[in-house]
Amino acid sequence: MTLTLTRRRAIALGAGALAAPYVNRAWGQTPYTIAQILYRGATAVERGFSDYLEQRGVPVKLIPFDANLDPTRVPGIVQEIKALKPDLVYSWGTPNTLATFGRYDDVDPDRNITELPGVFTMVSAPVESGLVPSFESSGRNITGTSHVVPPEPQLRAMQTYKPFERLGVLYTSNEPNSVAIVASVKTIGEDMGFDVVERTFPLLGDGKPDGSAAAKLVTELAEDGAEWLYYLPDTFLSQQMDAVTPTATALGVPGFSAVERMQSDALISLISRYYSVGQLTGYKAEQILVDGIAPASIPIETLKRFALIINMKMAKEMKLYPPLAMLNYANILRDE
The missing domain is CATH 3.40.50.2300 (Response regulator)
Structure with a gap:
């Protein structure tokens, strides 16, 4: 795209x-x-x-x-x-x-x-x-x-790849950009017909987030019916992907990345x-x-030019293959 x-x-x-x-x-x-x-x-x-x-x-x-x-x-x-x-x-x-x-x-x-x-x-x-x-x-x-690519085209790309009614988000409550994007996604969900289920990283006594519960939080999102995980441009989340990605993949919940840094952890990304x-x-x-x-x-x-990236290795592992039409405009097909 x-x-x-x-x-x-x-x-x-x-x-x-x-x-x-x-x-x-x-x-x-x-x-x-x-x-x-x-x-x-x-x-x-x-x-x-x-x-x-x-x-x-x-x-x-x-x-x-x-x-x-x-x-x-x-x-x-x-x-x-x-x-x-x-x-x-x-x-x-x-x-x-x-x-x-x-x-x-x-x-x-x-x-x-x-x-x-x-x-x-x-x-x-x-x-x-x-x-x-x-x-x-x-x-x-x-x-x-x-x-960041505006949330709406990202969410529509997710719907095109695999339709969903419940979207999971894991984010840090004291990152202002994450809070703002989650609010925007909820508003878009009202128009597109999906619900948002969310979890936030617990905060320690000094106000810093705690990533030790990352796998547990992903599991809770899956149990709440999340059909996709939306990886926001959340700085702390990006540091916890070693726990988030294998847990989500094992549970059969694909991830969508909003930023380049987490593209290897997602099934599909639409990024600048x-x-x-x-x-x-x-x-x-x-x-x-x-x-x-x-x-x-x-x-x-x-930017007005975005890259659509499909992680074919993950698609094969999860048996979630992209629609043929999407392959025609995907910029990069990862098969590592």
Whole structure:
């Protein structure tokens, strides 16, 4: 399933336009300094981001800071970046980004970055999480990209592969993007005629989720009649797939992944490629740094080109083969 990506200047991410940088624009220019707040080290998103800027001839000096899976480290990083005063601040993921820039209606200049322009990436639900009031404008000194395909086409892809009346979701209750997406899925379910059964990871005394019950929670969802498991872009869930995937497969409940990271754990995925998300984020950084456009004037976007991935190894194991019509537009057939 593909949708055509169109963008000003015909950037056509991943389709060749990136090979033509602006001639000599950067020669002799002092590099722009970009402080990057990463969540779990460098990913394909960062490769796409840096490759885009390099191919466009935009000289940059990247200074990475890694939260190492712990957003509570971000406030300290924010203070370091404020002292550094880079040209741009880059933030990866919803928890990092909220800790860095704050909710649009609850910004603390002492705690959050406000005076420096920012670009975020890999934020699943920027509006629903309270990061921005709308996709059209953040209304402040940030812009960015979302990496998640809207839930409705994902849910319709599931229905096409294997119709269902009960959808199971396992998520983390203190991840704002997960809570927002589950609410959206429930609303869509009312129109499409399915119910949502849900479980959340228990929280420990320090507020951090506990993954030790992952297999038990999947079993409970199956017992509640879940016919699919919807793997949300939930950061903590993605770290528990070693327990989730074998349990779901043994119980005969197929999984659907909303993000690239969990595609090998799902029977089917409809995703935005991380590398391409990084390229789109690089384009927005270029608009801020080179073109001098205020971040509030740059809309928040997601890609318009998606990859449908069918895990044929899992399909054979579960004896759940895709409809022939779906094979005609699937981008990748995994048979490992």
